[in-house]
Amino acid sequence: FFEAVMGGVMPCHDRHRVPLGAAADFQLSQFASSEWLEKYRDSSLDAAEAQHWTPKIRAMLENPDYAPSSFKLVVRRGVPDELKGEVWLRTSGASLHLSKAPGFFDESVLRAFGERSPTTFVNTPLCAPEGWLQGRAERAPGMSSLCGFVGVLVCIRSEARKKSSCAHVTRTQQWSFLCVPDFVDILAADGQHAVQRILWIVNQSYSFVEMCPVLPPLLTVLLCFLDEPQTFSVLHCMLEQARSRVKQGEDRWYLPYNQAQFDKYTTASMTVAKKHIAALLNHLERIGFDTRSWFYGRVLGDGLCRLLSLCQWPRVMSAMISEGCKVFMRFGLALLKVNADAIRKCSTAAEVESVLSSKAVDIDRLTKVAFGFQIRSSNPKAMQGGEVHNSLAGAVPLLCRPRLSEPSEALHSDAHWESLWQLLPTDLRILDPKLVFTSRVDGCSLSRLLKAGESFRSNPALLCVQTRSQEVLGYFLCSGLYFTGSAYAQPDRSDGSFVFHFDCELNLAVSPFTGANDMMFQADKDALVVGGPQPAMRLDSDLNWGFSDACPSYGSSAFCGGRFQIAFVELFALG
Numbered sequence: 001f002f003e004a005v006m007g008g009v010m011p012c013h014d015r016h017r018v019p020l021g022a023a024a025d026f027q028l029s030q031f032a033s034s035e036w037l038e039k040y041r042d043s044s045l046d047a048a049e050a051q052h053w054t055p056k057i058r059a060m061l062e063n064p065d066y067a068p069s070s071f072k073l074v075v076r077r078g079v080p081d082e083l084k085g086e087v088w089l090r091t092s093g094a095s096l097h098l099s100k101a102p103g104f105f106d107e108s109v110l111r112a113f114g115e116r117s118p119t120t121f122v123n124t125p126l127c128a129p130e131g132w133l134q135g136r137a138e139r140a141p142g143m144s145s146l147c148g149f150v151g152v153l154v155c156i157r158s159e160a161r162k163k164s165s166c167a168h169v170t171r172t173q174q175w176s177f178l179c180v181p182d183f184v185d186i187l188a189a190d191g192q193h194a195v196q197r198i199l200w201i202v203n204q205s206y207s208f209v210e211m212c213p214v215l216p217p218l219l220t221v222l223l224c225f226l227d228e229p230q231t232f233s234v235l236h237c238m239l240e241q242a243r244s245r246v247k248q249g250e251d252r253w254y255l256p257y258n259q260a261q262f263d264k265y266t267t268a269s270m271t272v273a274k275k276h277i278a279a280l281l282n283h284l285e286r287i288g289f290d291t292r293s294w295f296y297g298r299v300l301g302d303g304l305c306r307l308l309s310l311c312q313w314p315r316v317m318s319a320m321i322s323e324g325c326k327v328f329m330r331f332g333l334a335l336l337k338v339n340a341d342a343i344r345k346c347s348t349a350a351e352v353e354s355v356l357s358s359k360a361v362d363i364d365r366l367t368k369v370a371f372g373f374q375i376r377s378s379n380p381k382a383m384q385g386g387e388v389h390n391s392l393a394g395a396v397p398l399l400c401r402p403r404l405s406e407p408s409e410a411l412h413s414d415a416h417w418e419s420l421w422q423l424l425p426t427d428l429r430i431l432d433p434k435l436v437f438t439s440r441v442d443g444c445s446l447s448r449l450l451k452a453g454e455s456f457r458s459n460p461a462l463l464c465v466q467t468r469s470q471e472v473l474g475y476f477l478c479s480g481l482y483f484t485g486s487a488y489a490q491p492d493r494s495d496g497s498f499v500f501h502f503d504c505e506l507n508l509a510v511s512p513f514t515g516a517n518d519m520m521f522q523a524d525k526d527a528l529v530v531g532g533p534q535p536a537m538r539l540d541s542d543l544n545w546g547f548s549d550a551c552p553s554y555g556s557s558a559f560c561g562g563r564f565q566i567a568f569v570e571l572f573a574l575g
Contacts, residue, residue: 519531
């Protein structure tokens with residue numbers, strides 16, 4: 001058996017990390033090939049993803065007091081290559097698992113293979129266990145043809161049972177034809193065999209896993225940054241977390257692993273889609289595109305790995321490890337929404353498939369759309385994505401920090417941004433602030449400030465006022481800042497708006513909109529007034545003096561002693 005099929009004995013694992021030379025500022029695992037750098041790595045995207053991982057956040061990764069869920073929001077913006085392995089270990093709970101059970105992988109290999117463990121595997125044709133029993137060694141099909149709209153494990157197990165009439169064909173032998181994804185060239189030969197070895201172990205030790213097509217691409221990318229024991233530990237933690245939620249009776253899943261879960265989650269995804277993109281779904285139905293099957297197979301099945309480029313997909317994968325499979329649904333909805341104009345021009349299902357598989361989407365835009373959906377459900381548990389090892393959740397605040405294109409003078413420290421971004425509505429935290437006005441450059445004119453805000457009227461806005469006494473007074477609103485004339489604004493969205501104040505020691509005071517009246521803000525050429533009838537903040541036309549009083553609209557007390565002199569003003573539009 002071992003000579004004909006696997007040909008060898010697996011050596012002891014070397015956990016050495018192999019540097020890739022001066023061209024790389026990080027280290028890939030010993031299983032990764034140079035194809036990752038030469039064909040798939042996007043250095044500009046990697047640099048952008050590294051920007052929001054400040055030294056403070058990097059240090060927190062090593063602090064066990066911070067729950068894995070604390071990093072959820074910063075992971076959504078992407079993880080640079082140099083931190084991917086560490087972050088995946090941390091957010092999955094694998095780092096804790098490895099510290100408690102350092103020999104777990106070796107024990108799992110022993111249980112799955114016995115004393116003679118394979119180092120290489122031979123692929124054989126799909127669903128033909130009798131083929132390798134006769135010594136055939138043909139190359140198995142790629143992941144695309146293997147997965148389709150059915151699960152890898154269900155397909156293999158059910159078909160193997162049908163085709164095999166031999167009593168001596170064991171459950172382990174039914175896994176001999178497992179293959180790796182189409183982007184297999186990012187792994188060296190040892191890495192490809194490691195994927196298959198881990199899947200064999202899953203088959204032996206995790207009998208509850210009946211359907212999980214995302215496992216081959218997930219393992220392929222994990223092995224580029226982690227060694228085999230670490231990769232297996234990440235997968236173990238994910239599968240055990242998924243099973244524990246089901247055992248506890250929670251009607252939500254960290255990672256679906258059987259037909260019933262996939263069916264139910266696909267139904268939930270379609271319910272959300274009908275709420276957010278109903279018109280687009282109607283068009284897809286008219287031209288014969290099966291949106292439900294697309295969600296079932298391409299989105300929830302293989303986790304969009306065939307719809308995004310390999311430099312983009314790890315961002316989706318990182319967020320999924322951190323939050324659960326609802327991330328897949330969010331990105332599936334986002335992919336339909338950002339391609340809506342092109343889809344409306346399609347007249348056949350094949351044309352839609354071509355648009356969705358073009359891999360030409362901007363991953364930053366896709367991420368913002370994905371996490372911008374406000375998803376609610378009559379059954380919250382049915383729509384809530386899981387988080388791994390959340391027993392410490394809430395012990396510390398979430399790590400929130402936007403990606404800044406330009407520095408701010410008023411909010412000059414990480415503490416400013418981290419404090420404020422935790423207060424934003426959850427669907428807006430993924431957005432990044434763009435500086436659209438500063439009185440240092442654009443002049444001390446309220447009219448110019450409002451004109452700049454008018455250009456971004458549909459974007460959430462953040463107004464910051466630095467006083468001469470080094471305090472910062474500000475206003476966040478979910479709709480834009482614009483001219484209202486003599487009347488108060490009546491924006492489409494009032495929830496989430498607030499006024500805030502940082503004193504000289506960076507102590508933050510926040511007052512959200514109470515809804516006690518409709519006086520959110522009023523702006524004309526003479527003054528900007530926030531709240532009423534007594535204003536929480538009032539700026540004059542020259543942006544020279546300001547006034548603050550106890551305000552019923554925001555439930556705030558007077559800031560900055562009431563009257564204050566303005567040093568400069570900044571306006572950010574979020575997008």
